[in-house]
Amino acid sequence: MPKPSNKNEFIAAGMRIMFRKGYHATGIRDVVAEGGVPQGSFTNHFGSKEAFAQEVLDHYFMQTQAIVEEALGDHSLSPRGRLLRYLDIITDRLAADGYLRGCLIGDFSIEVSQVSEPLRERLVAIYREWLRPFEECIAEGQKAGEIEDRFSPQDLADFLLTSWEGAILRMKVEQSEEPLERFKKIAFTRIFAKGS
Amino acid sequence: MPKPSNKNEFIAAGMRIMFRKGYHATGIRDVVAEGGVPQGSFTNHFGSKEAFAQEVLDHYFMQTQAIVEEALGDHSLSPRGRLLRYLDIITDRLAADGYLRGCLIGDFSIEVSQVSEPLRERLVAIYREWLRPFEECIAEGQKAGEIEDRFSPQDLADFLLTSWEGAILRMKVEQSEEPLERFKKIAFTRIFAKGS
Numbered sequence: 223m224p225k226p227s228n229k230n231e232f233i234a235a236g237m238r239i240m241f242r243k244g245y246h247a248t249g250i251r252d253v254v255a256e257g258g259v260p261q262g263s264f265t266n267h268f269g270s271k272e273a274f275a276q277e278v279l280d281h282y283f284m285q286t287q288a289i290v291e292e293a294l295g296d297h298s299l300s301p302r303g304r305l306l307r308y309l310d311i312i313t314d315r316l317a318a319d320g321y322l323r324g325c326l327i328g329d330f331s332i333e334v335s336q337v338s339e340p341l342r343e344r345l346v347a348i349y350r351e352w353l354r355p356f357e358e359c360i361a362e363g364q365k366a367g368e369i370e371d372r373f374s375p376q377d378l379a380d381f382l383l384t385s386w387e388g389a390i391l392r393m394k395v396e397q398s399e400e401p402l403e404r405f406k407k408i409a410f411t412r413i414f415a416k417g418s
Numbered sequence: 419m420p421k422p423s424n425k426n427e428f429i430a431a432g433m434r435i436m437f438r439k440g441y442h443a444t445g446i447r448d449v450v451a452e453g454g455v456p457q458g459s460f461t462n463h464f465g466s467k468e469a470f471a472q473e474v475l476d477h478y479f480m481q482t483q484a485i486v487e488e489a490l491g492d493h494s495l496s497p498r499g500r501l502l503r504y505l506d507i508i509t510d511r512l513a514a515d516g517y518l519r520g521c522l523i524g525d526f527s528i529e530v531s532q533v534s535e536p537l538r539e540r541l542v543a544i545y546r547e548w549l550r551p552f553e554e555c556i557a558e559g560q561k562a563g564e565i566e567d568r569f570s571p572q573d574l575a576d577f578l579l580t581s582w583e584g585a586i587l588r589m590k591v592e593q594s595e596e597p598l599e600r601f602k603k604i605a606f607t608r609i610f611a612k613g614s
Contacts, residue, residue: 244529247442322532328587332528333440335590336518345591373604380588381604384597388584391524392576394531395541401580408569408577412608 229267231257236278241323245275245333245341272338275330279341282326283348289315294355301363302414305356306406309386313402316390321397327352328387353379363414370417378413385409425463427453432474437519441471441529441537468534471526475537478522479544485511490551497559498610501552502602505582509598512586517593523548524583549575559610566613574609581605 235257239248250271254261268274293308316323327348334341356379363369369378385405392401431453435444446467450457464470489504512519523544530537552575559565565574581601588597 242532244440244442246440324528329528331587331591332520332525336438342591349591370608372607377600377604381600384584384588385581386584387587388580388582391527391583391587392580395527395538395545404573404577408573408609411568413604
């Protein structure tokens, strides 16, 4: 049985390279070189590049869920404050990478949806799971009168994470926090705010 | 001098392939095969894949600008109506491709910003030019009391096109118009609407 640590090294290496070069341009050879582990053990762990990418994506999503839990699970904040807290933590992480890395879920949404049906289906499932705690938090904020309630929590949660992906996409071009801060300012004044 | 038609065939072929596979995975060989033109003439026209991609991007942006002009230049509509018209025209075009193709500007924002400084700088310039007529239209809508005026036309225009890119990204995963319609519904009720 291959050492489990090897598998983790492959996944960490894959994530670093895919953040930089995307899915298509990442070769298994790059991952092996970056990970400093023998090529043979790649094949032992992963059946194909597509299967490998799915594990990288799942690992990234697991990290994302930890941030969701950190922010949306912080009941010292109001529901609206928790949503903002999530975006602020992500902003700090993007800043730490010099606004060069985006979000692997967004990157894959653009790059692989059209070419890999298994990865697209995995993305559909990931969005569903990612959205659920946001829907709950928004419903709570609506009940508390903190968030406008003309739209369903489902619609608003999807709007939030989807538009945020747009802000991250724009950040990659500008290489600055401006698109992120602009999004928070406008969305949290007009949408994730008291109704009128 | 090479025939100009060859150049156009390369660009059309490049656009079709880059829509499908992105920048990194598109080889010059693919473009030559797709375009049905001799390989030698590619080198005559374009110095490098990066230079070629820039021309493909410029050509795509030219097409985008024609849509901007069609929608934002239609003064039979109110400023707010013109903004919506733009998003509706794009929605129809995305539908015609079965929600498989996104926006090449968004695709490149995700995929090349980090790996090609010339292409990133071109994207910065494209966004600037793309935004200007939206800023003017929004300023007009604010003056007419049709669009809320707590934010500058610059901020609102950037928010509009950037969040719209997010909706297109999400559309690629869902392969349906739902994210596009959700965006229009929420943004045009809460932001591109009368202030309160």
